[in-house]
Amino acid sequence: EKKDSFRVAWSIYVGWMPWGYMEDSGIMDKWAARYGIDVEIVQINDYIESINQYSAGAFDGVSATNMDTLSIPAGGGVDTTALIVGDFSNGNDAVLVKGDRAFADLKGEQVNLVELSVSHYLLARGLESAGMSEADIGIVNTSDADMVAAFATPGVTAAVTWNPLVFTIMEMPGVSKIYDSADIPGEIIDLMVVNTETLADNPDFGKALAGAWYETMSLMAADTEAGKAARTAMAEASGTDLAGYDAQLATTKMFYDPADAVAFTEDPKLLQTMDFVRNFLFDHGILGEGARSVDDIGMAFPGGATLGDTNNIKFRFDPAYMVMAAEGKL
Amino acid sequence: MRWINRRPVRSVAVLLAALPFALTLLAYVVGSEVRRAENPNDKLLPAPAEVIERAAELATEPDRRSGDVLLWRDTAASLQRLAVGVAIAASLGLGFGLAIGLFPAGRSTLASYVAFLSLIPPLALLPILFIVFGLGEVSKVVLIAVGITPFIIRDLSQRVLEIPTEQLVKAQTLGGSSWQILLRVALPQVAPRLVQAVRLSLGPAWLFLIAAEAIAAQDGLGYRIFLVRRYLAMDVILPYVCWITFLAFAIDWSLRRFSRRAFGWAHTEGESL
Amino acid sequence: MRWINRRPVRSVAVLLAALPFALTLLAYVVGSEVRRAENPNDKLLPAPAEVIERAAELATEPDRRSGDVLLWRDTAASLQRLAVGVAIAASLGLGFGLAIGLFPAGRSTLASYVAFLSLIPPLALLPILFIVFGLGEVSKVVLIAVGITPFIIRDLSQRVLEIPTEQLVKAQTLGGSSWQILLRVALPQVAPRLVQAVRLSLGPAWLFLIAAEAIAAQDGLGYRIFLVRRYLAMDVILPYVCWITFLAFAIDWSLRRFSRRAFGWAHTEGESL
Amino acid sequence: MSAVSVRRVFKTYGHTPILENVDLDIDEGQFCAIVGASGCGKSTFLRMLLAQEMPSAGEIRIDGQPPAREPGPDRGVVFQRYSVFPHLSVRRNLLLPMEFGGSRLLGRLFGPRRQELEREADRVLERIGLAHMADAWPSQLSGGMQQRLAIAQALALKPKVLLLDEPFGALDPGTRKSMHEFLLDLWRETGMTIFMVSHDLSEAFTLANRVLVFDKRRWDPHDPTAFGATVTYDFKLTEKDWEKPDVPAFGPPDAPQPAAG
Amino acid sequence: MSAVSVRRVFKTYGHTPILENVDLDIDEGQFCAIVGASGCGKSTFLRMLLAQEMPSAGEIRIDGQPPAREPGPDRGVVFQRYSVFPHLSVRRNLLLPMEFGGSRLLGRLFGPRRQELEREADRVLERIGLAHMADAWPSQLSGGMQQRLAIAQALALKPKVLLLDEPFGALDPGTRKSMHEFLLDLWRETGMTIFMVSHDLSEAFTLANRVLVFDKRRWDPHDPTAFGATVTYDFKLTEKDWEKPDVPAFGPPDAPQPAAG
Ligand SMILES: Nc1ncnc2c1ncn2[C@@H]1O[C@H](COP(=O)(O)OP(=O)(O)OP(=O)(O)O)[C@@H](O)[C@H]1O
Ligand SMILES: Nc1ncnc2c1ncn2[C@@H]1O[C@H](COP(=O)(O)OP(=O)(O)OP(=O)(O)O)[C@@H](O)[C@H]1O
Numbered sequence A: 001e002k003k004d005s006f007r008v009a010w011s012i013y014v015g016w017m018p019w020g021y022m023e024d025s026g027i028m029d030k031w032a033a034r035y036g037i038d039v040e041i042v043q044i045n046d047y048i049e050s051i052n053q054y055s056a057g058a059f060d061g062v063s064a065t066n067m068d069t070l071s072i073p074a075g076g077g078v079d080t081t082a083l084i085v086g087d088f089s090n091g092n093d094a095v096l097v098k099g100d101r102a103f104a105d106l107k108g109e110q111v112n113l114v115e116l117s118v119s120h121y122l123l124a125r126g127l128e129s130a131g132m133s134e135a136d137i138g139i140v141n142t143s144d145a146d147m148v149a150a151f152a153t154p155g156v157t158a159a160v161t162w163n164p165l166v167f168t169i170m171e172m173p174g175v176s177k178i179y180d181s182a183d184i185p186g187e188i189i190d191l192m193v194v195n196t197e198t199l200a201d202n203p204d205f206g207k208a209l210a211g212a213w214y215e216t217m218s219l220m221a222a223d224t225e226a227g228k229a230a231r232t233a234m235a236e237a238s239g240t241d242l243a244g245y246d247a248q249l250a251t252t253k254m255f256y257d258p259a260d261a262v263a264f265t266e267d268p269k270l271l272q273t274m275d276f277v278r279n280f281l282f283d284h285g286i287l288g289e290g291a292r293s294v295d296d297i298g299m300a301f302p303g304g305a306t307l308g309d310t311n312n313i314k315f316r317f318d319p320a321y322m323v324m325a326a327e328g329k330l
Numbered sequence B, C: 001m002r003w004i005n006r007r008p009v010r011s012v013a014v015l016l017a018a019l020p021f022a023l024t025l026l027a028y029v030v031g032s033e034v035r036r037a038e039n040p041n042d043k044l045l046p047a048p049a050e051v052i053e054r055a056a057e058l059a060t061e062p063d064r065r066s067g068d069v070l071l072w073r074d075t076a077a078s079l080q081r082l083a084v085g086v087a088i089a090a091s092l093g094l095g096f097g098l099a100i101g102l103f104p105a106g107r108s109t110l111a112s113y114v115a116f117l118s119l120i121p122p123l124a125l126l127p128i129l130f131i132v133f134g135l136g137e138v139s140k141v142v143l144i145a146v147g148i149t150p151f152i153i154r155d156l157s158q159r160v161l162e163i164p165t166e167q168l169v170k171a172q173t174l175g176g177s178s179w180q181i182l183l184r185v186a187l188p189q190v191a192p193r194l195v196q197a198v199r200l201s202l203g204p205a206w207l208f209l210i211a212a213e214a215i216a217a218q219d220g221l222g223y224r225i226f227l228v229r230r231y232l233a234m235d236v237i238l239p240y241v242c243w244i245t246f247l248a249f250a251i252d253w254s255l256r257r258f259s260r261r262a263f264g265w266a267h268t269e270g271e272s273l
Numbered sequence D, E: 001m002s003a004v005s006v007r008r009v010f011k012t013y014g015h016t017p018i019l020e021n022v023d024l025d026i027d028e029g030q031f032c033a034i035v036g037a038s039g040c041g042k043s044t045f046l047r048m049l050l051a052q053e054m055p056s057a058g059e060i061r062i063d064g065q066p067p068a069r070e071p072g073p074d075r076g077v078v079f080q081r082y083s084v085f086p087h088l089s090v091r092r093n094l095l096l097p098m099e100f101g102g103s104r105l106l107g108r109l110f111g112p113r114r115q116e117l118e119r120e121a122d123r124v125l126e127r128i129g130l131a132h133m134a135d136a137w138p139s140q141l142s143g144g145m146q147q148r149l150a151i152a153q154a155l156a157l158k159p160k161v162l163l164l165d166e167p168f169g170a171l172d173p174g175t176r177k178s179m180h181e182f183l184l185d186l187w188r189e190t191g192m193t194i195f196m197v198s199h200d201l202s203e204a205f206t207l208a209n210r211v212l213v214f215d216k217r218r219w220d221p222h223d224p225t226a227f228g229a230t231v232t233y234d235f236k237l238t239e240k241d242w243e244k245p246d247v248p249a250f251g252p253p254d255a256p257q258p259a260a261g
């Protein structure tokens, strides 16, 4: 249905900090006004809660990873479109161990991580690369908020987590990183996803979001005082300083240029990545409500390619709005 | 007849007691219908039939990965943590409650400190708890104990203070030493109150248990709830919440029954909840 | 002289009261020294000087982004939520407590339901709360209210039940209607107990406030702790925890003082905590 | 017509009979004292007169009205304990009945009406020797003072029937005597029907013009609770014109006898 | 040497004087009744004899010993209320003093020693007419029964000085009389020194061989609490060989006088 006021949710993470900045700096309002609509960007501290709220219909869009989008809203029957492909993790997620050890040394050990999250996925990919499987290790579900404190206890020897936790943990003596998302580039993707139906009925909503996002991107990328000020604001909002934030950005492949994002989205490798992801989810029994097969939930990719049930497409990668941004048509 | 004198007859009382439960259920069913009319896959309020089916599954089918039936494994793990944590809290509560309530010196030393402790939000100090007690079972038990002990201490010391001076004086004239008075006069008189304080703390105890299990665990009712919260599986969360509520109720009921049996003198008159 | 009769003189009492606080501080200082001897950058137990410096900074320097001094802004936001939540819980607690304690029909209808509600862990139902009440201020206030109301109701209804029958009968012979007896006999007699129940619930109330702020908020004491927890910034967390504890203490103290002033009759005899 | 008629009243708690077949007619304005052994059911009988409890069988009527189902302002009462409201000052305890009557909604009066009632309450306090304690809490009074207050409060609405459960048990002889006269004055003035449970035979015979003795007619030596009590003696005395009769000893036949050491 | 010597004792609560300059010598084995107006400080005086409270000035010695600093088994006591332990059955209430004495560590006896004491307790219960209630809780007893139990309990250790605060106020005349004799027997047998606060002048003069009247010597008509009470009359009676003297009325000179309603 047509409406003129929208709400999107975001949570604190290096690649999503621009959303908060857009709201604070008025960039979002400016773009919303251009299209005669109203967009409210709401910060939610708990990432999972923000996605749940979106799935339950409290928001029209939410910042999420490709994996969580597939398992939560798409799996829950909410037809969802990836409007903006903001970045992918290029080292932001990592497997950390105490001592100088490798995967093979972890056999039989407990690994602390947020179960069923991208960390879990990263570990599975890492074990696979080392010729092992999850059965070789034990997993202790550990909340992200307490990961740093948990790692500081003697009983914890290995953990998988993301930034800024990775940096904080790496500061402890005797910690080494044995695997990170730079080893699987492009597989952990940070998106702004929106309700497909809402987007179809209100293309202006998509245009406003994309316009505001890419204006912020160019501001952020610029090596100017204004750019630095913007990044400093984002750093402080995430509880760190500019240096800390820049360090996090260094392990994040931000798509400052919409053309890069379009190219990434249209690359057939994305389909391959999502195939990995859906198999991982299915193996862990969380690919949607009682999914009987890995094909139960359909996904659509640019150029008409699909994965899974074409009659039940719930997750769509649609570069149209990024293309508009790239072509300056917003 | 005044409402304060009108006692509903048994059958009406049963109906009245059922009413709020029925209304809650109805609200759920209607809410679920409305939401699923909009999105048939809605996860937030799944259809009651679905929830029941899923509950049966959880209670009977062994997990693919571990071979255990998840519900029972989680229940055993959680109940054990709860029991140990509450037992520690009750012992500490009784000991310090008596020390504070009965001995002026104990009161001077500890009353303000316990009042201060009871005001610290334990969840905010989790990192320190972890370092001191590790991340295993101990820290979960300790979180429960830390969370509810101050309340129990304060409640019991108040009750000890409320023992009529006449009784303490009489006990002294009967030759009781401080220790004997503690053992034979104060302790048995606050024992029923200890049971009641434990009953009142069970709510917070479950809360801390769930919080502890949400932070680091491999099984337990709270662990499962937070794990499946990741994909809003209310069809799992709701049976688990109902089950927790049922367990809590069963424990509460047993404690009340125990109190009536063990401390008959405290239940000779008046109704109590 | 028996220990139960030995009252420490004032100066000794003050020393005794300070003792456990001093020991706690000492334990911290030693722990911090030991850890920092191992790893000079240890973040878990920063040196007291560092903590104090950081605390002063938090309390005085305006934030660059918003221009507010963070500590005060967070405090204002949190206290407001707490006050509204507790006020709602206290009103509901008083209303339902009287309904359950005074009226047999109210007791039949609500006693088991409230007992049931008090056993549901509110944290497990957070997703539903957030959906129903949105993510704004309302849901935080509601979480506090939902979390502590059942306790207050149960406590007050028990107290109302404990009013001696003789008093209720006498009030009836003085011509009091149910409503008048509620207003002039039951309510004023449980009012001091309401204050005490609120004092006892403040701990859980802070807990729920912090939990709610950790999930969805952009200011508040719990939010700040949550935000810096991922950096293990104990130099921020500790002052915040101390500040919360101090606030809780100040509130508790004011409530006690208020109770002594407003309900002198309930404080004429015996010590109380 | 009798002011209070008690018809074949039985009372059992669980399976224990307390009172058996009590049958009485009390004339309007009679001052009826009830004496009997400890635990024989005097207070229980008073609770039934009060309509706080219902007889297990039989019925009690006042002024021929249908049996009351709950206590009301036609019956005043003073218990052994808890008769005054601890949260109200002495003066306000006395104001309460007027406030109940004067304000259905709030049960609380304000302004000149209140001031007038307060002055009236102060006069009553003066009379019962509590004027200097008007603003104290009941818990600050000695037991005797509390009981004086309770009596004054119960008399405030001038009930048709006044029920007293050992009201003077905690008073010293001086105050007790002045309370006796205070009560007798009020009784003569209002013509109330009064029931008073007492432990003190001479008090009963000094004040009352009818004395009921409750006792068990039958005793089972193996089970003292097997039978209930009833009215075994009923002395009717014309006002001020009587001699204390020889009251027989009551209690179980093998009543506790002091023995050496 | 006097058994109890009270030397120039003053007691004030805050700024309110309660007792002024009480000076007494009580011989060993004297039965001393204390009467006085309500609130005049009789219970306060008893609490000081008990060493539960200390005099504000002056001192109290028993058997010439230094003033006690806390209650002990040489002083038995029965209060108006709360004298028995609600969580112990009637029999166990009686056992408690023996258990305190017999087991320092646990305060609890087992096996044959306990059984013997239980039989002894049952004999006492028989004597005070509570045998059938041996296993009941105190709250299941009537007020009178509770007080009988409290007295028996206080006598269990045969204290040198027995302090009674209106112990018989809640008993019916029959039981009261047998308790009087029970107490007198024990007194004669043990030669205890007894202090009894009573409201009942005739009770005081029947039981005691010395009667102390507490009253204020001075009255401030504007502030009834301005002065404390002291012993105004001290009747020494030779055993069984006395006539009740004319006790003057006590209480404030403008004592509450009943007036027409
Ligand atoms: N609610 C009750 N349930 C069971 N038994 C009761 C109840 N109330 C009283 N009784 C019993 O009934 C008997 C009579 O009690 P009641 O209080 O009427 O005696 P009483 O004559 O007033 O004695 P006292 O002179 O000691 O006050 C007692 O044996 C008591 O144990
Ligand atoms: N702890 C206390 N603090 C202040 N005042 C007290 C305290 N205890 C008693 N009083 C006051 O001291 C006075 C004497 O009290 P006490 O109980 O000794 O009187 P009493 O002679 O035993 O009276 P009654 O015959 O009514 O029992 C009373 O006016 C009382 O209000």
Ligand SMILES: [Mg+2]
Residues within 6 Å of the ligand: D042, D043, D044, D165
């Ligand atoms: Mg009675």
Ligand SMILES: [Mg+2]
Residues within 6 Å of the ligand: E042, E043, E044, E165
């Ligand atoms: Mg007294």
